[in-house]
Amino acid sequence: MQPITLHSFDGGIHPQENKHQSTQRAIVALPLPAQLIVPVGQHIGAPADVIVSIGDTVLKGQDIAHPKGFVSAAIHAPTSGKVVAIEQRELPHSSGLEGTCVIIDSDGQDQWLEEIANGSQGINDYLDADNDVLIKRIRDCGITGMGGAGFPTSVKMAVKGKQIDTLVINAAECEPYITSDDMLMRERALEAIRGIQILMKLTAADNCLIGIEDNKPEAIKAMEDALHKVHGEHHITVVTIPTKYPSGGEKQLIKILTGKEVPSGGIPASIGIVCQNIGTCEAIYRAIAEGKPLISRITTITGDSVEQPQNVEVLIGTPVKHLLEFAGFKQEKSLFQKLLGTESKPRIIMGGPMMGFTLSNDELPILKSSNCVLAPSQKELPANDIASECIRCGLCTEACPADLLPQQLYWFSKAGELDKAEQHNIADCIECGACSYVCPSQIPLVQYYRHTKGSIKTERAAQDKSNRSKVRFEARQDRLDREAAEKEAKRQARAAAAEKAQAAKKAAAAKAAEEAAKNGDSPATEASAKPEPVDLEKLQKQLSAAQAGLKKSMDKVAEIKAGEAEAAESEKLEVFEKAVATRRDKVKLLAQQVAEAKKAMPPVKKEVSREDIEKKLRAQQDRIEKSQQRLQLAQEQGLDTLPALQKGLDKQMQKLKELEADLAQFDKAGV
Amino acid sequence: MSSILIAILLLATLALIFGAILGFAAVRFKVEGNPIVDQIDNLLPQTQCGQCSYPGCKPYAEAIAGGEKINKCPPGGESTIIALADLLGVEPEPLDAEHGAESAVPMVALIREDECIGCTKCIQACPIDAIMGAAKQMHTVIADECTGCDLCVEPCPVDCIDMVPIETTVQNWHWDKPDNLIATSKEAH
Numbered sequence: 001m002q003p004i005t006l007h008s009f010d011g012g013i014h015p016q017e018n019k020h021q022s023t024q025r026a027i028v029a030l031p032l033p034a035q036l037i038v039p040v041g042q043h044i045g046a047p048a049d050v051i052v053s054i055g056d057t058v059l060k061g062q063d064i065a066h067p068k069g070f071v072s073a074a075i076h077a078p079t080s081g082k083v084v085a086i087e088q089r090e091l092p093h094s095s096g097l098e099g100t101c102v103i104i105d106s107d108g109q110d111q112w113l114e115e116i117a118n119g120s121q122g123i124n125d126y127l128d129a130d131n132d133v134l135i136k137r138i139r140d141c142g143i144t145g146m147g148g149a150g151f152p153t154s155v156k157m158a159v160k161g162k163q164i165d166t167l168v169i170n171a172a173e174c175e176p177y178i179t180s181d182d183m184l185m186r187e188r189a190l191e192a193i194r195g196i197q198i199l200m201k202l203t204a205a206d207n208c209l210i211g212i213e214d215n216k217p218e219a220i221k222a223m224e225d226a227l228h229k230v231h232g233e234h235h236i237t238v239v240t241i242p243t244k245y246p247s248g249g250e251k252q253l254i255k256i257l258t259g260k261e262v263p264s265g266g267i268p269a270s271i272g273i274v275c276q277n278i279g280t281c282e283a284i285y286r287a288i289a290e291g292k293p294l295i296s297r298i299t300t301i302t303g304d305s306v307e308q309p310q311n312v313e314v315l316i317g318t319p320v321k322h323l324l325e326f327a328g329f330k331q332e333k334s335l336f337q338k339l340l341g342t343e344s345k346p347r348i349i350m351g352g353p354m355m356g357f358t359l360s361n362d363e364l365p366i367l368k369s370s371n372c373v374l375a376p377s378q379k380e381l382p383a384n385d386i387a388s389e390c391i392r393c394g395l396c397t398e399a400c401p402a403d404l405l406p407q408q409l410y411w412f413s414k415a416g417e418l419d420k421a422e423q424h425n426i427a428d429c430i431e432c433g434a435c436s437y438v439c440p441s442q443i444p445l446v447q448y449y450r451h452t453k454g455s456i457k458t459e460r461a462a463q464d465k466s467n468r469s470k471v472r473f474e475a476r477q478d479r480l481d482r483e484a485a486e487k488e489a490k491r492q493a494r495a496a497a498a499e500k501a502q503a504a505k506k507a508a509a510a511k512a513a514e515e516a517a518k519n520g521d522s523p524a525t526e527a528s529a530k531p532e533p534v535d536l537e538k539l540q541k542q543l544s545a546a547q548a549g550l551k552k553s554m555d556k557v558a559e560i561k562a563g564e565a566e567a568a569e570s571e572k573l574e575v576f577e578k579a580v581a582t583r584r585d586k587v588k589l590l591a592q593q594v595a596e597a598k599k600a601m602p603p604v605k606k607e608v609s610r611e612d613i614e615k616k617l618r619a620q621q622d623r624i625e626k627s628q629q630r631l632q633l634a635q636e637q638g639l640d641t642l643p644a645l646q647k648g649l650d651k652q653m654q655k656l657k658e659l660e661a662d663l664a665q666f667d668k669a670g671v
Numbered sequence: 672m673s674s675i676l677i678a679i680l681l682l683a684t685l686a687l688i689f690g691a692i693l694g695f696a697a698v699r700f701k702v703e704g705n706p707i708v709d710q711i712d713n714l715l716p717q718t719q720c721g722q723c724s725y726p727g728c729k730p731y732a733e734a735i736a737g738g739e740k741i742n743k744c745p746p747g748g749e750s751t752i753i754a755l756a757d758l759l760g761v762e763p764e765p766l767d768a769e770h771g772a773e774s775a776v777p778m779v780a781l782i783r784e785d786e787c788i789g790c791t792k793c794i795q796a797c798p799i800d801a802i803m804g805a806a807k808q809m810h811t812v813i814a815d816e817c818t819g820c821d822l823c824v825e826p827c828p829v830d831c832i833d834m835v836p837i838e839t840t841v842q843n844w845h846w847d848k849p850d851n852l853i854a855t856s857k858e859a860h
Contacts, residue, residue: 041841095844387849413848430738447849454845461843462777466717469818472799473727623788630786648830 004239007259009252011401012244013434015176015354017215018380022179022302022309027187029313030326036078036104036317037365039091043144043152045071050102056083061113061293064102067139074142074292077104078315079317082109092320092350092364094357100363104317121291131202134288141287142294147248147277148351150225150369153284156274157202164274165367167205168257169196171212171219171278172248175352178372180298181278183311185212185219187281189226195281196236198288203274206236209257210278213243213309245354246432249276252401264428279371299370301327304377305334305346314366314438320348320363320373335378353381354433384464396435396445406435406445413448418459421452424508429453439568536597543590550583610666617659623650708736714754718746720820722770727798735759742766746820748773755777776817776836780812786831793823793832 041047046066058064058077067076085103090096115121123129123137139154156378173181185192200208212220223238230236243249251262253275260271268275279297279658288293295316302309307328314323331347334346352372366373386480396406405424424447435445488577557576627649634642712732723743725731730845735741741755742764749766756763766773782793789807794800801817804810812823812832824832 091841093841094846095839095841097839097841097844099841444849447846450846451848458843458845462716465816465818466715468816469717469719469799470712470728472801472816473717473729476798476800477727644830 004237004257005259006239006241007256008242009255009401010403011399011434012252012378013437015211015245015437017178017243018177018302019182019215022177022300022311023182023218025308025310027183027298027311027313030105030315030318030323032108033078033315033318033322034106034112035319036081036086036106036315037089037363038077038078038102038104038317039089039099039365039367040065040102041091041099042075042150042316043068043073043371044149044365045073045155047073047100048072048088050100052083052086052102054083054086057081058104059111059113059310060081061116061295063140063142063293067142067152071152071155073144073154074140074293076142076295077102078295078317079104079106080109081106090360091366092359092367092370096360116291116293122289123291124289126198126288127201128580134198134202137288137291138284141283141285141292143280143283143655144294144368145277146279146283146297146369146371148355148369148371150367151529153276153280156276157199161423163272164203164205164269165207165272166258166274167196167203167208168254168268168273168275169278169281170248170250170253170275171210171223171450172253173216174213174243174245174248175354175372176245177302177374178300178352179302180300180311180371182216182219183300184279184282184298185216186222189219189222190229191285192278192282193223193226193230193236194289195283195285197230197234198284199274199276199281200235204526205274207237210236210238211241211247211253211257212238213247214240215243222465245434246401246430249401249430249432251430257650264425270343283311294368296671297366297368297370299323299366300372301375301376302372304380305330305375306360316368319363319365320350320359323366323373324348324362324375327434329375333377335376335381347376347381349376354437356429367541387443390441390443392509393440393502395438399434399438401432401434402430404429409452410443410445410448413452418452418456422456426456536594539590539594539597543587543594546583546587546590550580550587553580553583610663613659613666614665620652620656620659624649624656627652697834705733705736708732710758711735712754714747714751715744716747716818718749718818718820720746720818720822721798722746722820725769740764740767743770744817745771745773750832774819777812778821778834778836779817780819780821780823781833781835782810782812783831783833784809784811786829788829790828792826792828794824796826798822 039047040050046068049068050065052058052064057080059080060077062077064073064077064083067074081104084101084105087101087103088098089101089103091099091101093099123133126134135154135157138157139152141435143153143159145151145156158375171181171185173179196208196210210223212223214220220238220240227236227238239257241253246252247256250268252272254273255261258273260273262271262273283294283297287294296313297316298311299314300309300311301323306324307330310327312323312326331346336344336346345361348359348362350359350370350373351357353374353376354412356372356374390407390410394407394643396410397404400406404426408424409421409429411428412418412424413426429446429449431446431450433446436443439445531605553576557573558582560573560576582604627645631642631645631649633639634645682727708729709732712729715728715732719727719730721727722745723731725734730741731744735755737788741759742752744751745766749763752766753763779794779803787804787809789804789809791804791806791810793810794802794804798820799818801813802810802823803813819834821834824834
């Protein structure tokens with residue numbers, strides 16, 4: 001095979017590595033904790049749907065949550081035991097927000113699910129198996145990227161129609177302190193290589209490059225030895241790359257190994273590359289060949305305040321506290337920090353010193369993507385000093401591995417100029433922290449960028465929503481217009497029909513009159529003499545409107561007379577008095593008309609039946625009963641909706657009374 | 672004498688030619704509607720809440736194009752006023768308090784479903800058809816589409832609609848801006 005020409009990316013830094021502390025001992029399995037806290041949203045995408053309930057007994061490897069939607073991953077019970085709670089708990093996440101967690105009390109047996117224990121779930125001839133079967137298995141086993149972001153692997157592998165020529169395996173592990181991939185390669189190189197073979201089969205890649213930094217000679221040797229053991233042509237090459245942070249960034253590693261750059265805003269697949277973490281490869285092998293879901297991982301526990309820094313195989317969901325105790329955490333050595341509103345606590349970091357985040361407490365669980373727990377001492381990681389003003393030294397620009405202008409981005413972020421930050425490609429920032437590391441003013445640059453990126457995302461979502469609302473509003477407006485037009489058309493059609501009928505009637509009457517005249521009978525004027533039917537309802541409405549108007553005018557006059565009104569209005573006293581007079585006349589006239597109309601009209605027969613009213617009455621009673629219950633509940637719990645509920649109840653009572661009166665009237669009329 | 676005549680003739684001919692071209696362009700490239708209205712409409716938040724006293728964002732955009740003030744949109748708040756001022760080249764003004772205050776957090780309507788009597792009044796009130804339901808059937812708000820305009824709250828006869836703030840989850844959370852501290856403000860620490 002021809003030698004690989006290495007490339008380099010711009011920028012980067014060389015922080016103190018601090019990796020040797022945790023590579024002195026072999027990987028050990030962490031003793032079983034008494035309780036496991038398994039969050040169902042550990043990955044990028046939608047949290048999984050819990051399928052167990054409280055009190056269920058689960059076995060090791062049993063699935064407890066199903067993926068919801070395409071970008072999601074399954075969650076499995078890390079050990080055998082009993083589900084004691086399914087509740088909202090704080091997640092190990094920079095936000096400190098809560099998410100659904102399944103709490104499992106371990107029974108100490110650590111008993112595997114029968115079909116996994118007897119190995120019947122494993123696919124032995126995986127290199128000849130169907131791709132869809134393999135991808136389904138990867139999805140069922142809940143495999144997600146183990147390097148940090150936690151992207152569901154089955155989604156990444158399902159890039160159809162994209163020609164992949166190179167598979168890049170990320171084993172650079174460039175962040176200080178973290179050694180979990182290093183130890184994994186030393187001890188489980190063959191499994192990892194087999195996982196890579198599966199990935200090569202799935203992606204149909206022509207070759208595979210494993211990028212390992214040159215500060216891990218043992219791992220490089222172990223991987224090369226394992227490669228020798230693989231039979232046949234494999235096209236897998238272990239590439240030693242110079243140690244520089246952040247060479248383990250996906251885009252940076254691709255640049256180093258292939259010289260190609262992933263376009264801004266694009267994914268590696270767009271240039272024919274798929275990148276996977278080495279730990280993920282090992283997990284894939286276990287899932288395919290042994291049928292074991294992702295329920296444990298190798299995590300580095302390190303830092304000067306633990307007695308024995310090392311790598312441990314830890315079950316997902318194990319509280320960090322358990323891990324710290326195992327490694328001999330000494331609080332007195334630890335770096336204390338004061339979180340807002342709490343007492344000073346030892347600072348525990350999940351992840352490395354560059355990209356990790358501080359945990360708010362040590363009860364939080366290990367996730368599929370937790371590669372390191374760092375408990376630094378005061379000397380190791382001095383507390384953040386307060387930032388000084390930017391002195392425009394430009395060191396950040398030299399350090400940026402993504403060729404951005406961190407200083408410009410800082411100004412834009414500080415001023416909230418999102419559009420300018422976007423024009424300067426803030427979306428390409430990988431948040432590696434190199435700029436903050438070199439900043440002599442100790443400005444928390446990455447936090448500014450994270451904030452700005454989040455704000456841009458939020459703003460874009462709002463813009464999307466507003467566009468949708470606009471479309472919906474316009475669609476509704478169109479619909480209303482159309483309905484109104486249809487109504488109008490119908491009304492006109494009815495009017496035309498009525499006119500026609502009227503005309504026909506008139507014509508018939510005229511004809512009849514003519515005939516009658518011809519016959520010499522007395523002129524029949526019956527039809528024309530009939531008075532027009534008076535619309536009683538309309539008259540009544542007019543009357544009440546006129547009465548209201550009268551009252552208003554009278555009030556005004558009274559007001560003016562009492563001297564309460566404004567001066568400008570007082571001058572119009574005459575006008576108002578005149579209005580009162582005319583309105584009074586109108587009311588009188590209308591009242592007379594109404595009385596006449598009432599006399600003329602035959603007594604109206606009620607169309608409603610007694611049953612109808614009774615039905616309404618019953619419904620109202622039910623409603624009141626419900627409201628009373630709710631009111632009582634609110635009283636018991638002291639809710640602040642109490643006055644609103646009381647008001648509603650009063651209204652309902654009034655309605656009930658009205659209905660009862662209706663019923664009584666009906667009965668009277670009936671009798 | 673003849674040179675003056677030639678000049679006049681030439682200019683007249685040119686004027687005729689350009690007049691014809693302009694006249695043709697005016698007919699051929701006629702723009703339907705007022706393009707500025709669409710630009711203004713794009714800047715408005717599309718909550719269709721009517722707090723500006725116009726029946727929706729588009730009518731308000733039309734009114735702004737006709738000279739109405741730009742500070743009558745509480746859901747859009749200061750950022751919308753600034754964007755409108757930028758677009759129209761006028762001075763930004765503070766939000767007109769008469770039309771309501773800018774809400775600090777985005778809200779959505781939530782129907783307490785066991786109390787809903789299925790009267791469809793809220794459905795008719797919703798300007799963007801974001802409430803599902805039918806007569807005498809329970810109604811529900813499509814939370815993803817709801818703009819939080821609260822027009823459905825008032826018509827509800829049983830008062831079972833609440834305006835609740837949109838919850839922050841791990842999925843939509845983002846980092847806060849760092850405290851703007853500098854070395855000279857150390858006592859703040």
